[in-house]
Amino acid sequence: MKKTLTTALVGTALLAATSAFAADAKENWDQLCAKCHAADGSGSTKMGKKLKVLDYTDAAVQAKFTDEHLAKVTLEGSTKDGKELMKGFKDDLTPTDVTALVAYIRQMKK
Numbered sequence: 073m074k075k076t077l078t079t080a081l082v083g084t085a086l087l088a089a090t091s092a093f094a095a096d097a098k099e100n101w102d103q104l105c106a107k108c109h110a111a112d113g114s115g116s117t118k119m120g121k122k123l124k125v126l127d128y129t130d131a132a133v134q135a136k137f138t139d140e141h142l143a144k145v146t147l148e149g150s151t152k153d154g155k156e157l158m159k160g161f162k163d164d165l166t167p168t169d170v171t172a173l174v175a176y177i178r179q180m181k182k
């Protein structure tokens with residue numbers, strides 16, 4: 073009986089932690105990233121099209137990147153020929169936020 077209760081409590085706590093995590097990532101994404109990458113990650117915004125961001129709903133696009141690469145660009149941004157394509161967000165995000173955002177990007181693929 074006691075064991076069952078403990079298991080149930082741990083289960084609930086984990087579930088709560090997981091959804092809080094997801095909500096934070098979505099919030100950060102919508103506030104900081106969706107302008108270019110679109111809410112669904114497809115990059116189909118005006119800015120996204122102009123900057124030619126990739127479609128993260130495409131599994132083939134996702135397969136090109138490692139989690140490390142995704143985290144690195146999120147933190148440090150990306151430049152091409154000395155021009156900034158995307159600013160880094162290391163001043164806005166904690167390492168936990170970045171990990172959550174990478175997981176959030178990963179679940180965008182259809």
Ligand code: HEC
Pocket residue numbers: 100101104105106107108109119123124125126137141142143145146150151152157158159161173
């Ligand atoms: C000003 C528009 C803009 C915003 C805002 C923006 N990005 Fe980007 N992002 C880009 C562009 C453009 C690229 C492609 C850079 C390249 O080709 O090297 C990119 C690339 C990336 C990449 C690397 C993978 C790839 O497609 O090359 C990741 C990961 C990423 N962005 C995540 C994020 C996250 C997370 C946020 C919010 C915290 C964010 N971006 C906000 C424009 C933006």
